[in-house]
Amino acid sequence: MKARNLNILLIEDDAIEVMKMQRVLSGIEQDHTIIEANNGEDALSILKKKDRLPDLILLDLNMPKINGIEFLSILKKDERLKFIPTVILTTSNNQRDLLACYYIGIAGYVLKPLKYEDYVEKITRLMSYWSMNELFIA
């Protein structure tokens, strides 16, 4: 099976985190596309257009306004959007958050490591996994 190029929605309010993600993705073989959203509201308005839905959503939990878990709930209540695999990307190892996310429904939970090398490693693996996966095309 050939690895696909993914259309990724990255919901992250920290500019440097966005830069990190872009730097990692630019270093790997596939040509994944990143759509940036600084917060939940932005992400929802992007998703509402529905002209081209992302293949994967990467979601930071700690955000101003609508936080990650609230956003996730809204997403999973939508008949179409709920099928987009959503992976949590966070520094929080709060067990309650983890349980809440699994309860609502997530495709993965990635703890951001401190060391940048570890981060590159983790994101690379994540991308290769999802680009190989036969995704539901929403």
Place this chain on the structure above:
Amino acid sequence: MSSSEIDILKRALAREKAARKQAEKILEQKSAELYSLTQELQSSNLKLETLIDEKTSELNGVFENIVDAYVVTDLLGNVLKMNDSAIDVLEADLKEEPINLMEIAHPDEYKKIIEKFKELIQNGAVTDLHIKIVTKSNTIKLTHINCSIIYDAAGNPKAAQGIVRDITESKKDQEKLIESENRLSTLILNLENAVLLEDEQRKIVLTNNRFCDFFEIPLSPEQMIGFDCSDAANNAKHLFTAPVAFITRVDEILDKKEMVVGDELLMVNGKILERDFIPIIENGIYQGHLWSYKDVTLNRSYRKSLESQKQKYSSIIANMNLGLVEVDHEDRILMVNNSFCKMSGYEEETLIGNKAANVFLVDENSKVFKTENNNRLKGQSSSYEIEVYNKNKEKRHWLISGAPNYDLKGNLIGSIGIHLDITGLKNLELQKELLLSQLERSNDELHEYAHIVSHDLKSPLRSIYALVNWIKEDNLDKYDAASLKNMSLIEETLEKMEQLIGDVLDYSSLNSTHKDYRRINCDELVKDLIKIIYVPEHISIDVKETLPKINGDSTKINQLFQNLLSNAIKFIDKEKGLIEVSYEDLDTHYLFKIKDNGMGIAPGFHDKIFKIFHALNKNKDSTGIGLSIVKKIVDLHDGKIWLESEVDQGTTFFFTIKK
């Protein structure tokens, strides 16, 4: 013959003629008289005969209709005649068969009968003869017989006649009467009460043992009969504590001759007697009187102690701090004590007769109250809390302990409740609950807050790390070795910072919730742990025995062992490191020991070491929080932690965990 003779003859003839005529005339007269006499005789004879006839039939009627059995027999006892009653009594009928009295008589009586028969023939009559007979129905009857001999004209005995009465029943009644009389007299003789019956002359008719006892009379009751009692009171007065009053009272009673009941007499010997006087009046005439004395000493002393008990309890009830209420079946208040009045704010008069529920109850509680009242009707007691309004319409909490109330016969007549105002306590309890929930909420908030803070602190670390990394990567060829070394130092510092934040978060997340407690197999836990943590080659960990199972939060217990083992590993400075894990079974706790042969800890730091941020060796791996976490976990499991250590020799950590 001479004329004279003739004349004489003639005259004699004439005289003769006249005499004859006279005689004839007398004869005629006499025969007429005789005739009338005969006539009279005849008529009177006739009258007599009728009279006899009348009498005979009269007698026959009497015999036949006589109520008692009448029997006529010949001199051998063969029955010649009998009436209907006799048929009933003897259960034999002459019309059906010949009867001989000897055949009916009870065999025991033969001798007596023969004797009496002789007596009968000799004397002509026997009376009051008691004979047992056996009838055809095989019943034994006792008969009473009066009999006599019938003589012929010549005066010879011809037959015997007798009147027979069945006295079986009356005999029995008589026996019963005698028996009951005996019983009565025995009863009186041995009666608990002293009895003295005097006639109108004040002579003793009857008395009993008790009386002799009470009045110290050295005679038997029988010997007392007939005694004159006129001076008795005077003789007995010395037995009583108030002799003069005793005599006055007796005189007064005898004077009035009216019934007196329950006079109390104190005796010198300490006895208390109760005296009754009953005059006996028959047809309005005074016949005598009955004195009766009862020893009530025990009763009185019971009553006295009862009264003192009652006094005691009444004063307890009145003065106790608990409110006491007695209600009837309809929940109407019958009695309240002072404390209850104070508690409720109502006056006693206002409460009595009212329904307790109407006065005090808050509507929503009436159901509880109803159930409780029903329990009471079933005879169950129980305690319950209830909200009520006092007189000022303030809500109060009362603890009520209710019990069914019975009368002397054991009938349920209502209930008694003891009331304690627990409003203060209840408020404290509510306050405590409020505080607890607040505490829980703020704990929760703190937990969330710690996570947010740690996230907010950790995120910049990641950014700095990435930026440093990029600068390093982008300038690898431009930077000298010193700058690259400094870059590495920045990274190390960031790692330490990360560790610190993580530890602070862990420490603040250790909340005491027993809900996560379950059975933990420490043996498995420690062995798994040894596989996971990094143990350098030169260090060996020896679990000396199978560790026990405990109750606890497995994550925390895991962290506890991990921190202690890591700590031991970290500070081993010997070529061959040895860590030993063992335990002891104490009564309520398990004592665990983790012993190392590391560098040891100086005595001055043994306590400090468990305080947060008190790392003894500020190195890369140590934040000084690890042992604080250990202490907190042990505290959470109701244990204690301490250590023994010698510098350069090693350290042993001891901790207990509640079983």
